Amino acid sequence: MGYWRPQWRLLDCSGRQGRGAAVVHLLLWCCIVVSETTQNSPGSSKSKSSLGVQLKLQDRGQMLIDNGLLQVILSIPDGDVIGIWYNGIDNLLEIQNEENNRGYWDVVWNWPGEPIKYDRIQGTTYKIVTQNDDQVEISFVRKWSVSANQTVVPLNIDKRYIVRRGCSGFYNYAIFERPEGLRDIEMDQVRIVYKLQNAKFHFMALSDARQRDMPMPEDRITGQPLAYPEAVLLTDPINPELRGEVDDKYQYSCENQYNRVHGWICGDPPVGFWMITPSNEFRTAGPIKQDLTSHVGPITLSMFVSTHYAGKEVGMKFRDGEPWKKVFGPVLVYLNSVLPEEDLGNLWQNAKEQMYVESDTWPYSFTESEDFPSSEERGMVVGQLLVRDRYITEKYLWGGFAYVGLASPGEVGSWQRENKGYQFWCRADRKGNFIINNIRAGDYNLYGWVPGIIGDYKYEGNVTITPGSAINLGILVYRPPRHGPTLWEIGVPDRTASEFYVPEPYPTLMNNLYSKNNQYRFRQYGLWERYADLYPRDDLVFHVGVDDHRKDWFFAQVTRNLYNYTFTATTWQIVFELETVKETAGYVLQLALASVTESDLQVRFNDPSIEAPHFATGRIGQDNAIARHGIHGLYWLYSIPVLSSRLRSGNNIIFLTQALAINPYQGVMYDYIRLEGPPEL
Template identity: 55%
Template sequence: MNVSWRKAKSWGLALFITMAVEMFLVSQCFAKDTHGRPKKYDHTTSPGVTLNVTDKEVVIDNGIVQITIANPEGYLTGVSYGGVHNILEYHNKEPNRGYWDVVWDTNGYNGTDWLLGSSFNVVVENEDQVEVSFTYKWDSTTWNTSQVWRIPANVDRRYIMLRGSSGFYAYSILDREEGMPAAKMYQIRSVYKLDEQRFHYMAISDDRQRTMPMPQDRDTGLPLAFKEAVLLTNPTNPDFRGEVDDKYQYSCEDKNNKVHGWISFDPQIGFWIITPTNEFRSAGPVKQDLTSHVGPISLAMFHSAHYAGYDVTMSFQQGEPWKKVFGPYYVYLNSISQDTDFHQLWDDAKHQMIQETRSWPYEFPLSNDFPKSVERGFVFGRLLIHDRYKLRTIMAGSYAWIGLAAPGVAGSWQTETKVHVGYQFWTRADRNGGFLIKGVHEGTYNLFGWVPGFIGDYVYIEDIIITQGSVIKLGNLVYEPLRNGPTLWQIGIPDRTALEFYVPQPSSLFVNKLYTDSDQNKFRQYGLWERYAELYPDNDLIYTVGQSDYHTDWFFAQVTRKAENNTYKPTTWQIIFALHDVIPSTNYTLRIALASATRSELQVRFNDPELTIPHFTTMVIGSDNAIARHGIHGIYRLFNVDVPSEWLCVGNNTIYLKQTKHESPFFGVMYDYIRFEGPPPTT
């Protein structure tokens, strides 16, 4: 086999030079001031930070922003900025304005913990910085006896304000000690509910921003089949009549969820959640979650089951210890004059996000549980690909996603939420496959990755041990994607989503106008699952290799079909392909990569749809709900099926793909990629 190892060696030298330059740039261009902030603030002219504490509240003020926090509970009751006394919704009860919560359960109880503090402490107070702490100490003597259930963990909620900063930082530390009861955590987040009369315009990205409906528009609307979705029938703004509002239409992959928020037009003020890193979020960079939605509500999400289901539940056994820092994230406020284009607020927020990202990890948080830059490590290397049936030479793993997570098998990072406390560190490789992962906590990791355009997951299973100041050079790593033989045919693109398949236009009854002209976001419309039965009223989808086009002839999701009396039927799709000859006594290979699965069982049969026992079954898999929640993907799964030549015949063959579970319109699978391989050539 003629593999170009000399070329790989030269790439290794180039990588070393590239990384040396990059590390120099990191230290020079991304320089921080003495507080670890971007060099943006003029401390000589900015007033100092002040702290005022009473029995009921804590007020922090730096002359730009003032925040008021309940003492000792720790929820935010007010944010003053730009001449507005309180940009939070002051009609709400005080605990329902700016708060943290955890959705959890234990034996005999399930509900929400608001992480309320029971004591207050000043961590630091000077003109340059104030940091305050609101803590709760779990008490075993009141467990099972209190009327208010609390998660079995110690809680430390903190706020930081810096001199000259147009905003504030927030983070929380959850700490389970040995001896604490078993529990499961399903969601951890921070919530801000803004002034309904001022904040009407939401922005998530350059192409996902709009004026939003009002909360009362949802109250007067028509609830739809999926409980969070409402058809707006009598909105305060007539332009919204006939539109669907659904908070999941504004979800986002974590790798893109760095800044989002709201704009007030009078005065022109922006409120932004800036998350400079994903290291404290669960389940990797393509995990999807909520951002902002009608309220106006803005969220900092750290952990949830959205688009993944129970596979990502944080489940703690009796006595299992665990500690994790969630954040800090930055609440940024900006303003412009009334005669200026309001879009400049979004542009400025993006610029601030870049500054915050470059200054990570921050040096100013004072918790001992938050490691500073010198206490972290670097890992760098290059990922190469050797696909012997695609090219004989080694290729660069161009734009691969590379990450460090708890040791495990390939792809285990998708559901890893608490082992090694749940931190993950990801980066995007350059076009030559070179990568640099910086700011890594001390610990033991495996290195994981995947490359757009190639099937499956990569894992470097040797332990990578990070200590303070580690700089680990991994050199050239070679990923050999799964393959047994040459490709005979394929459907789709191995990119871990179903976006390349046919996503229909929504019903005229269920439209969100934000996405009517967007090819990249067309899957975010409500009710697309119902279009399948309209497009295939009598028979299920049939795809003929060599004639059909997956862009137009492969529906984006294999869903159920509505039957009589509000029941549903399973669906069976067919793939027809021709073989000019069949090599006897050998195995072919069918690879099915799923982008999503919700309470589904996919059965595979060759040339006999009535076969009692299928040739292959996934068994029942998935609870990511991505079909109903407009996600285009959930958890990635790859199934590899050995196909004995006895199952095949010369001429036309048919693969029957039956999704058997049919209790709901939301049950089904999304395909990422299907490939049929011939047997390996004889030598």
């Protein structure tokens, strides 16, 4: 997924210059004209952006912030967003909902070993942090005490909102703090939720290629529930063109690296509501972690912490009274509009461009919390990553387009499960050169991986960032796992199963957003059931050198439904030839998995009946990527020694058995498989 970036200039919400398209000038002008001429806005009907930002305390425990372009109404002292006026719409949020069910923060957490709890975060006190013509920043604080309700997560939480002059949107962020000495807890989700008027917002946009008219909430109620709880077949939708489609919020998931702007469009009047995330530093589990975006409601989310596509392995676990503090955000709720006769697609283009502007001006200079460091208080790291694999070439390879990042110190690859600290990632250029900017002060490990190369890189020492530091690590060399020359390989080492065969969905269970876009075919519902259609009696057999992994390797090794929701394990075969076997030397099977859900993958060489497998992963994986339409979850790599006595000259078979079979969603997605011969002298 890419974004085109035109080279015109405009002023962003911070007042600094950023990139933009010529249409934006018209859009911003339209916003100002509407704001200055509308006489029916809530609160002050004569607000003008030229007057600066105004704050008014109202009756019924409410606060109104008005910058002439929009008005935001917050509850006091809760700090929920209960109203947003913009472009003549009295409230963009769903007015049929209770006030605390429109715009809010929430947390999913639990005591270790106990059921999960849901906590909608509401302040108990508030204060005005900044109030002048250029900016208003409000803080809503809830401090935890032993007398607090047991559903309240034991943290001190400071929710903040910022409204700035000339900006058609407002910023959201929060500071979570765990004082030292508190009881053990686990926290699996932190997010912001905005629920928009379902009578007005019907069109959703996630990217250039993922945009559509969406079902109404009522359609999911009248529809037919499918096997997986979130999936519904639309049987009698209000929009008849959607009849027969499947809707599932997980079909609109996105990797963190691309989850930067998404939202909704109202056609009358033409208004866009967007969630813009200018940085991923506060999200957990790295750049390719998948998460929710927008979905039927209409709902727009900002996900900071979740266990989606990974399981509780990426949930936060606090033990032994450890203290902790983290700033989530800021993120920008951005509003825009066009004239009625204009193309509504301009709203998406403008929102996308505003996302670039916000990213270019990160870290923001206008936040008032001492826990959010400015760019001058941060550091940078540069270097070049090379790859040394003599079985590919005797020369060093550039680490072209490598992912390189800083995360909390840990083991090789630990960044994908890390969740308490900050992470800072970039993509190297084609020669492996990388620059990581705006890094918070602290101690980190530097991690990386190179598309097309197996395994994870980790720099041998700690990287300590101090305010204003610029560290040049020079040339770094990654030596990926390698035993000997490649005898054969299946797939592409890219941490996904996207290169394998993803079947057509059932015609009666389609989401037409993906019907003509094979890039996202894996987002269709029920693809796991197509395995039994393609292999009704016998499991998959792949002949190395004859079969094509793009056509003959199913994207997921799933269970088989025997009858009445009774399942059995499946065993795939890799058939290959060896001219000779060196009896005194060892071989290695490199087995990289792109996703695992409650599986025990067992490997046997040339003997499917041997009781104890030659290798087994044991029960691993909770990412649920098969059921939730993801083409990957967490990455697993196994370098499996193969005794020469287990191989033979001529025909060989590797048997891959996914031995656990309780439900249809268990299974593995393979990333890449390679058999390596004995080392060459």
